[in-house]
Amino acid sequence: MSDLVLHITGARPNFPKAAPVIRALSAVGVNQRLVHTGQHYDDKMSAVFFRQLGLPRPDYDLGVGSGSHGRQTAALLTALEDLFVELQPAFAVVYGDVNSTLAAALVAAKLGVRLAHVEAGLRSFDMTMPEEVNRLVTDRLSDVLFATSPDAVAHLGNEGVDPGKIHLVGNPMIDTLLANLENFDAEAARTTHDLTGSYVVATLHRPGNVDDSADAQALVKTLHSVADQVQIILPLHPRGRASLEEAGLLAHPRLRVVDPLGYVEFLGLVRGADAVVTDSGGVQEETTMLGVPCLTLRPNTERPVTISHGTNRLVTREELPAVVAGVLATGRATTWTVPPLWDGQAGPRIAKILRDELMSEASAR
Missing domain, CATH: 3.40.50.2000 (Glycogen Phosphorylase B;)
Known part of the structure; x- marks a missing residue:
């Protein structure tokens, strides 16, 4: 050996x-x-x-x-x-x-x-x-x-x-985030994607949200209801792209789909967002560190510390439009807690x- x-x-x-x-x-x-x-x-x-x-x-x-x-x-x-x-x-x-x-x-x-x-x-x-x-x-x-x-x-x-x-x-993922923090340029992200005013970032790819056609249709309906309130930008994972587009994802003028982004570009976009809607595990951690409200579209999370010591919240598709409205009305917090030893x-x-x-x-x- x-x-x-x-x-x-x-x-x-x-x-x-x-x-x-x-x-x-x-x-x-x-x-x-x-x-x-x-x-x-x-x-x-x-x-x-x-x-x-x-x-x-x-x-x-x-x-x-x-x-x-x-x-x-x-x-x-x-x-x-x-x-x-x-x-x-x-x-x-x-x-x-x-x-x-x-x-x-x-x-x-x-x-x-x-x-x-x-x-x-x-x-x-x-x-x-x-x-x-x-x-x-x-x-x-x-x-x-x-x-x-x-x-x-x-x-x-x-x-x-x-x-x-x-x-x-x-959390070594947080080591990486903190080491690159100064490179997450929210204003550059706004310029690149022609974003003005408030916006929400969405990342969605879990089987429970995109695999079944009925689930994909329900998700698209919910996202369109959110887009009635605020711009959404969705870097779309290859997994589930076809089902979501078939369900009419692109039909709303304030919901913009882009290709997956690099690490720095994506977190620059997240850093400037009013909220993030996701079913990703890592995004729950990244938003916790950046102080961005995270609305996790799942019935559970393997990262409950992002709820108890962060900005994360579990929501259903039915709840999401009203929760987003509340987040937009309240605005982002100026201080927040982070989990122990997430120190780089x-x-x-x-x-x-x-x-x-x-x-x-x-x-x-």
Whole structure:
């Protein structure tokens, strides 16, 4: 077994989480390599993040592409197994809850490679979400679990995870946000998108909102009701685009659809918004730090800390127009709370623990 730490990334949410960990491990001299599975593969969903976040060029790009959950996971398992056998890493580090994370966890477990999960312990308790399945399996197989919030630590404890494996380290995605904060230019975003006055940003792609045609139609009707009150700009994820457009998404003159944006451009747009309507997990965290009202169009969230210590609120489609009206009338708060340890130092905390684990393992050999 080598002393190599192998980072497995594959989708847009992984990259802001991985960047500060890779940077911090590099600062303490740890031997590491970066794998990009290619689960997300076009420029706006992948390559732009490497450019903007200072991520090193991936050492391995597996190019698995898209597909159904089963087909994609099968391709990931095959490609990652070959790579793990070749490299014999001491640790595999996985991020979040995407299919690349699940596949890497399974491969590591089968081959006896130690596994570290960044963002462990998040739970929605909704088993209809593919991400929830991925979280549960990954955490069960992990040797080191890095939690972003106290509720995540509690979930892991309730599931019987050895407390010695669990580390509350804060949120590396917030490290990335704070490191780039001065680049989030709300005025530039307004100019680029020709926005005047109040506006709302929407990001929507979850199966429960876009897969079924009846759900897509109901969502579009709700968004049009919101657009009656305020401009909406919607950077539209490839997932669900066809169903939403077929449901008439583009019919309202004050609802503007744009292609997915780069990290800096998107958060510049969010920073200047009156509110964000989303079903994304990461956006709930980013708005919490930026103080932007976040209306999460889901019945649950695996990030309840963004409600108790942030600006997030769960809403239904039926409630959304009235809630938006209330937010517009109230305006944005000038002060707000943020979760503990969301201070920009999660990456160094993770790096120290991983380095200590490597040193302990080397001493045991």
